[in-house]
Amino acid sequence: MTGAVYLVIFLVTILASIYSVVIFFSHTPRKETSSELNYTTNDDGSKTHQLSRRITSTDIATGEDSLLDISVVVPCYNETKRLGKMLDECVLYLETNHKGRYEIIIVDDGSQDHTAEFAIKKANELKIRPHVLKVVKLSKNRGKGGAVTHGLLHASGKLALFADADGATKFSDVGKMIPYFANNPEVPKVAIGSRAHMVNTDAVVKRSFIRNCLMYGLHTLVYVFGIQDVQDTQCGFKLFNKSAISKIFPHMHTERWIFDVEVLLLAEMQKIQIKEFAVNWVEIDGSKVDLARDSIGMAIDLVVTRLAYLFGIYKLDKCKKLGKKNQ
Numbered sequence: 001m002t003g004a005v006y007l008v009i010f011l012v013t014i015l016a017s018i019y020s021v022v023i024f025f026s027h028t029p030r031k032e033t034s035s036e037l038n039y040t041t042n043d044d045g046s047k048t049h050q051l052s053r054r055i056t057s058t059d060i061a062t063g064e065d066s067l068l069d070i071s072v073v074v075p076c077y078n079e080t081k082r083l084g085k086m087l088d089e090c091v092l093y094l095e096t097n098h099k100g101r102y103e104i105i106i107v108d109d110g111s112q113d114h115t116a117e118f119a120i121k122k123a124n125e126l127k128i129r130p131h132v133l134k135v136v137k138l139s140k141n142r143g144k145g146g147a148v149t150h151g152l153l154h155a156s157g158k159l160a161l162f163a164d165a166d167g168a169t170k171f172s173d174v175g176k177m178i179p180y181f182a183n184n185p186e187v188p189k190v191a192i193g194s195r196a197h198m199v200n201t202d203a204v205v206k207r208s209f210i211r212n213c214l215m216y217g218l219h220t221l222v223y224v225f226g227i228q229d230v231q232d233t234q235c236g237f238k239l240f241n242k243s244a245i246s247k248i249f250p251h252m253h254t255e256r257w258i259f260d261v262e263v264l265l266l267a268e269m270q271k272i273q274i275k276e277f278a279v280n281w282v283e284i285d286g287s288k289v290d291l292a293r294d295s296i297g298m299a300i301d302l303v304v305t306r307l308a309y310l311f312g313i314y315k316l317d318k319c320k321k322l323g324k325k326n327q
């Protein structure tokens with residue numbers, strides 16, 4: 001009898017400890033500051049301009065009222081060395097295929113190397129009209145997830161893509177994804193770039209042994225704690241339509257690398273269609289991921305994200321009701 005009592009006390013203690021640890025490691029994104037609602041562009045530079053209104057979870061988004069086909073969000077942290085090439089490729093594609101109907105939102109996440117100024121200079125060099133390339137500076141570093149979330153919530157295109165500043169993915173591959181959104185525009189959909197077809201090619205094999213080990217470890221953890229039916233969750237090239245953005249991004253918590261997994265978790269919880277597209281991808285030097293430090297952080301964030309949804313510490317409140325009604 002007393003044995004059973006001790007067992008119950010023991011289990012309750014364990015559960016309470018796990019719960020506290022999850023609360024301790026959970027994230028609450030900070031509120032956006034007023035200057036983060038403004039952008040600069042390649043005009044005379046004396047004024048800032050307002051970004052479009054933040055997308056909320058209660059928006060009934062059809063995207064039909066948008067004048068732009070696509071918004072491209074580029075999270076940047078100290079990217080003066082790599083952003084130039086990415087923008088060359090991106091602007092060339094968009095000018096050819098969506099001229100006058102696109103915007104690029106550079107989210108400078110507290111860079112210390114004048115990435116924002118570099119982006120404006122590049123816009124002048126590429127001779128794109130003012131307000132096509134918008135630069136938002138975050139007042140304080142948030143991490144890739146925070147920067148992407150901020151950019152996507154203020155995007156105004158029918159579709160919005162986030163793409164890494166290193167240009168590792170061939171930009172024109174977005175053209176393979178766009179037709180997937182063409183029918184029934186009211187249905188939320190997500191198209192994600194995938195490098196799964198490249199596992200046995202040079203791009204991956206040539207990476208260091210330790211990097212590949214950590215990558216396989218992370219994949220296993222993602223499989224156990226999160227997403228089973230997506231092969232490559234981490235590719236920095238994902239496309240959404242407006243209704244998918246309004247169902248996913250207002251609920252985001254994770255600010256750093258594991259945010260991709262939370263995006264896919266939120267999509268799966270709401271039965272949003274996800275499709276993977278094989279993309280061309282090359283390893284680009286200058287990665288900001290510090291393997292030793294970040295892989296521990298990634299593992300913690302991953303487990304915490306999953307458990308936080310399980311325990312109801314992270315919730316999907318208004319959005320859930322809206323989702324049921326609309327389905």
Ligand SMILES: Nc1nc2c(ncn2[C@@H]2O[C@H](COP(=O)(O)OP(=O)(O)O)[C@@H](O)[C@H]2O)c(=O)[nH]1
Nearest residue numbers: 075076077109143144147164165166287288289
């Ligand atoms: N906003 C933000 N973006 C970051 C940060 N660190 C890296 N990034 C961006 O995340 C993207 C991918 O980074 P990268 O270092 O190439 O990662 P990898 O390709 O996974 O090795 C790039 O666009 C970076 O500028 C950060 O602290 N904050």
Ligand SMILES: *[C@@H]1O[C@H](CO)[C@@H](O)[C@H](O)[C@H]1NC(C)=O
Nearest residue numbers: 034035037038047048049050
């Ligand atoms: C943001 O832009 C608006 C309109 O251009 C301006 O009135 C406002 O002062 C700006 N706010 C900040 C914090 O820069």
Ligand SMILES: *[C@@H]1O[C@H](CO)[C@@H](O)[C@H](O)[C@H]1NC(C)=O
Nearest residue numbers: 077078079111112113114288
């Ligand atoms: C960013 O760039 C600045 C200036 O070049 C440098 O001092 C800083 O260490 C860089 N930060 C990271 C994390 O690379």
Ligand SMILES: CC(=O)N[C@H]1CO[C@H](CO)[C@@H](O)[C@@H]1O
Nearest residue numbers: 061062063181185241242243
């Ligand atoms: C709800 C929504 O944003 N729908 C859009 C999905 O993508 C298509 C394809 O471009 C748009 O036309 C829809 O408006």
Ligand SMILES: [Mg+2]
Nearest residue numbers: 164166168287
């Ligand atoms: Mg990269």
